[in-house]
Amino acid sequence: DARVTQTPRHKVTEMGQEVTMRCQPILGHNTVFWYRQTMMQGLELLAYFRNRAPLDDSGMPKDRFSAEMPDATLATLKIQPSEPRDSAVYFCASGPGSSYEQYFGPGTRLTVT
Amino acid sequence: TQLLEQSPQFLSIQEGENLTVYCNSSSVFSSLQWYRQEPGEGPVLLVTVVTGGEVKKLKRLTFQFGDARKDSSLHITAAQPGDTGLYLCAGPTGAGSYQLTFGKGTKLSVIP
Numbered sequence: 001d002a003r004v005t006q007t008p009r010h011k012v013t014e015m016g017q018e019v020t021m022r023c024q025p026i027l028g029h030n031t032v033f034w035y036r037q038t039m040m041q042g043l044e045l046l047a048y049f050r051n052r053a054p055l056d057d058s059g060m061p062k063d064r065f066s067a068e069m070p071d072a073t074l075a076t077l078k079i080q081p082s083e084p085r086d087s088a089v090y091f092c093a094s095g096p097g098s099s100y101e102q103y104f105g106p107g108t109r110l111t112v113t
Numbered sequence: 114t115q116l117l118e119q120s121p122q123f124l125s126i127q128e129g130e131n132l133t134v135y136c137n138s139s140s141v142f143s144s145l146q147w148y149r150q151e152p153g154e155g156p157v158l159l160v161t162v163v164t165g166g167e168v169k170k171l172k173r174l175t176f177q178f179g180d181a182r183k184d185s186s187l188h189i190t191a192a193q194p195g196d197t198g199l200y201l202c203a204g205p206t207g208a209g210s211y212q213l214t215f216g217k218g219t220k221l222s223v224i225p
Contacts, residue, residue: 106153
């Protein structure tokens with residue numbers, strides 16, 4: 001049963017600290033998406049990769065957020081420095097790259113105090 | 114930016130009742146997807162509708178794509194507590210990209 005995995009599931013940190021979230025996409029999927037979900041804004045797209053290349057990160061605050069895919073089995077989202085307004089659930093999703101189907105991981109719930 | 118408006122925002126019903134939730138836009142979409150998200154989990158794809166007027170059924174769930182491909186509805190017959198969750202609709206953001214734009218969802222609670 002192929003699934004997207006994300007670590008950690010929960011993270012509590014203090015303002016100013018670096019946060020790194022990791023995602024393992026489904027094997028064979030060549031598109032990877034990072035989303036942020038809040039009650040107010042819903043699901044917002046932060047970054048989009050195709051074949052490990054970043055194609056769109058216009059939804060991401062550039063001064064503090066960065067997203068990378070070091071290899072096909074790992075995508076990372078970093079926040080440095082973190083701020084209380086970054087508190088949200090962050091989801092990674094992967095897709096086959098031949099359709100709009102996206103498969104989501106369980107998310108990382110981030111709390112910045 | 115193509116926006117998807119979902120209504121109602123919240124819905125609480127008794128087990129056994131029927132319900133319909135809506136996803137509307139002023140833009141035409143080539144397809145629309147419906148996802149269900151349970152508490153503490155990521156969204157799970159339920160269905161993709163592609164053709165205007167298309168109706169798809171998934172057990173007690175009936176999905177319809179509007180004739181003009183600007184709206185969609187999800188009808189649940191005889192709701193069960195297991196149907197509780199956040200129902201999200203999503204559509205492509207533009208040609209040549211596999212990015213989706215999501216509505217804010219309808220939060221459904223089915224009370225036993």
